[in-house]
Amino acid sequence: MGMMRHQLDRHAPASNTRKAASSSTAHPQTRSSRQRVTFSMISPVLLLPPEITSIIFGNCLPSGHRYPSPLNAPLLLTQICRQWREFCLDTPNLWSSIAMADGCGAGCVQLLKQWLSRARNRPLTIAIVLDA
Known part of the structure; x- marks a missing residue:
């Protein structure tokens, strides 16, 4: 009991x-x-000013080449709760860098289009990693 x-x-x-x-x-x-x-x-972090939350979320991004992965930010952050998802999708800086492997297929093209649309008009860093 x-x-x-x-x-x-x-x-x-x-x-x-x-x-x-x-x-x-x-x-x-x-x-x-x-x-x-x-x-x-x-989610107390969302009570902070958006600029501060954006910096905090930006510090969660992996360093180096950013291959899209649900185990890393920003995709990981979109899975926490609806409010975090909405915030991340409305924060173009989180989506302004991406790395893709050469020959990854049609699924990667769709993912790249979606990623870049989330970056909106931000300057982009795109790395295409070629097999040696």
């Missing part, structure tokens, strides 16, 4: 957070305020 109570207590804060976020009976201003508090608990 003690173990079960421990498990319930451990999940209570998450349950309360979900309740606060989904409360549809609250006054719109109260609901908005609750959502801000909820998001700050889930």
Whole structure:
């Protein structure tokens, strides 16, 4: 019984957070305020000014040639939560550098197009690595 109570207590804060976020009976201003508090608990980095968050996320980028990988930023950051995904997709500096291997195929072309569209009008660094 003690173990079960421990498990319930451990999940209570998450349950309360979900309740606060989904409360549809609250006054719109109260609901908005609750959502801000909820998001700050889930992702406090997004409460920072966008310029600061952009610098923090930029420091997560791998150094050297940036091959697209879901295990590295920026793709990794887009998988954390919806708010991080939206922020990353709206931050062109995160997408301004890419490396591709020679002969990677049609899937790479589509990925490259998508990556470059996210970079918008930022100066680009593109590395094409040729097999020796």
